[in-house]
Amino acid sequence: MREADVIVIGGGLHGCSAALQLALRGRRVILLERRHIGRHSSGINAGGVRTLGRDLAELPLSLLGMALWQNIQELVGDDCGFVACGQIKVAESDQEMATLENRAGRLAQLGYDHEKLIGADELRRLVPSLSRHCVGAMLVASDGAADPYRTTHAFGARARAAGVEIEEGEAVIGLERQADHWIVVGDRGRYRAPLVVNAAGAWAGRLSAIAGDDFPLRTRASMMIVTERLPQFVTPVVGAVGRPLSFKQSASGTVLIGGGQQGRADLEQEQSWVNVVNLARSAQTATELFPQMRGVRIARSWCGIEAETPDRLPVLDFSPTVPGLIHVFGFSGHGFQLGPICGVAVADLATRGATQLPIRPFAATRFAEPALAAA
Amino acid sequence: MFQKLPETADAVLVHVEGRAIRVPAGATAAAAALIAGLVSTRTSPATNEPRAPYCMMGVCFECLLVIDDEPSQQGCMVTVRPGMRINQQHGARQP
């Protein structure tokens, strides 16, 4: 039986980030990962480092998180491929532009000034290859993108260097609360700790259920396309107001097209399948916004498996039913940028029982009866 | 690398790197490039090395050529047409 102060379950970005922060505070941490670090959505997402367009509930945490990204080299000893190339959300009609204007007004009321409205001329200058039908956009110049696998791997490596024992190929098959500690049963070993962190991604719902918590989670299978290499022609990451899109050119020249078109996933088999008809819609969006992309060849496509909550906000909180359990999951397709800062929040909860970070909207009780949620 | 061919009656006129040559009808663009004496069909965008066709059957993707201004064409999968313009692809395609 191996002992630790904290057992983190899940070797994605959130698990590695939490493990790292805990180790930096002197805690003995064991991280259990069923496959390998970054195997699932953490390693294969669009890599958007984005505050732009976030739900207002996520915005404060996301903005605080940018400081960590800007100093990521210091934190994990790797620049993670992070580039502050900017993110834009394009309006394809006057109606969509009005939506952006409404949001700009709302943010201004709340005291935020990071999102900037830009008109057609400036949009043309910023992204010359964008179709002429686009009327304007919202821009956050300090947002950007990073390499998701490299980032997750770097957090894992830094966590190891800080003393975290990472067990890959170790699936959790049992979880039992005994008096003041947990017994975690893995494929290969048994572990004991007073505290467990549930960072199991799309499988966090299953893990919660074993522990005694029930969350209304759905499984998402968002698809991505990557193209052949092209000479550099687009700088910011491009999204669209009216349809799913994430369009980004990597340092190697390939273009990554995502945005949320859905394939199909099977949690039990840990497999996902691309839906080519939905993928065609992704391709259509990309070629309508960037017409010269029509002849560009697709190198491959893939699907990631993620959990989605009913309000599409994560759960970052203590378990409402069982002591010594912290949940950090349910990022619903936009958890990458939040990875570094959520690790700090989890470490706060674990070491001090509370955090100053703005995580109240992510309470675990909010899916229960209204009376409880309001408490 | 290959012997010069006697010209056949159904030869097709194509332009390889701007040079007009006649190749047998039924030849692929990659074959035309080899017949024209091109040493390489492209430079790899990943390694900057010159590359030439390896398999001639659509598996290796080394024969990526610009054919009639359309980049990233697998030359071994395209049959020559009269007047076809066949050019090397240098590095990443130009969109």
Added chain:
Amino acid sequence: MSGPFDLVVIGGGPAGMAAAVQARQLGLSVALIDEQPAPGGQIYRGVDRAEAQGRAAALGADYCHGLSLTQAFRASGATEFFSHQVWQVEPDGRVFVTDGKASQLIEGRRVLVAVGAMERPVAIPGWTIPGVMTVGAAQILHKTIGILPDQGVWIAGSGPLMLYYAAEVVAAGGRVAGILDTASHANLSTFRSHATGALRGWRYLAKGMGYLARLRLAGIRHVKGVEAVEAVGDSQLEGVRWRVGGQWSEAIATGLLLHEGVIPNTHMTSALGCSHDWNEAQRCFQPRTDEFGATDVEAIFVAGDCGGIGGARVAACRGRLAALGVAAALGRIDTSERDRLAKPVRAEYGEHDAVRGLLDALFAPRAELLSPADDVIVCRCEGVSAGRIREAVSLGCRGPNQMKAFTRCGMGPCQGRMCGPTVTGVLADALGVPPAEVGRFRIRPPLKPLSLGELASLADIERAG
């Protein structure tokens, strides 16, 4: 949308054509799709053109056998989709194709994957230098437009195809500089343990002896017992080096044609999620099928070399068996009728397959091919060497799919076709586990590098439909 057809055949080589002909004879509706402009696959490539140009006879009796098969196919009434590339096959029988401009959906109640074989990637030092090609590539050029290698071209490798090609060149009045034969010396024990096969397959062996005799007669240099081959040159091939009995030799070369056997093209069956087994004798993966070519994905059948290397005559038999299996699965014939019709096909299959065991033993690939030296390029598209792959293993990488993230190996346009076998080989060697345990690349659509525009056109069809 086309169909639904009873049977959609992917691949117009001997297996696909034979299956189409047999299925049509049983009254099934059949579509056949091939990316080439005409039937024949690779082995019978360009056969009707060669016939029309009067070149077919010179290419040998086997090739002409292909001609009769293509004629039977053309007369069968199958719906033809030539010059169409398949970019996705769904387990429910939907096949997505492109003609180069737009996508189309072809539906089948059953799909027969008959996409044939590919040359085993010959990862030797310098194999990416312009001027290095496969023997198969040179053979395609010969079959389709009749061109021959010049006298400065060397051939290196092992296997019946290599000897066949060299003999073909000589028969057509050409010469090559020499043959570097990497086959381990045939020994008595190999013949002994495959004696029955050798006897039943004597026609194949006689053919092989015939090729060797022709080469000897023409005075073509044939270096045996070659342990290693290297291509030399900078931006262009300049020479070839080889090692026999520990000694290196070198020669100038204007071209180098490599061949180390063929392996099943498992790209499509992998994408479909069919189970694959490791064939130790041939050192390759092949899909798991029953005797009629049914895979463990209900609507998907397999025939021909993509299901396991057997050659053209065996492929045609398997095609016919698959058609019988499909007809029974669809209830067009009952199983006793199926088995009755299968009997003569199995007998013919047995005749042509008899020599396989011996051939596999004689021409087994060398270990270095499956796990080359550090400085050898494994992933041509992305320029990843065997050493990089081993380094990734030392950093914790445990499988081919993880390897993509570590090194970009397998992320280029060929989608892992050229590097897959070698990556599995290097990993198996480095980790000390069998290839079946290492696994293979996960394959996703599109199966060929479709353009965004071709993919987008599908959205229009689905909207209209």
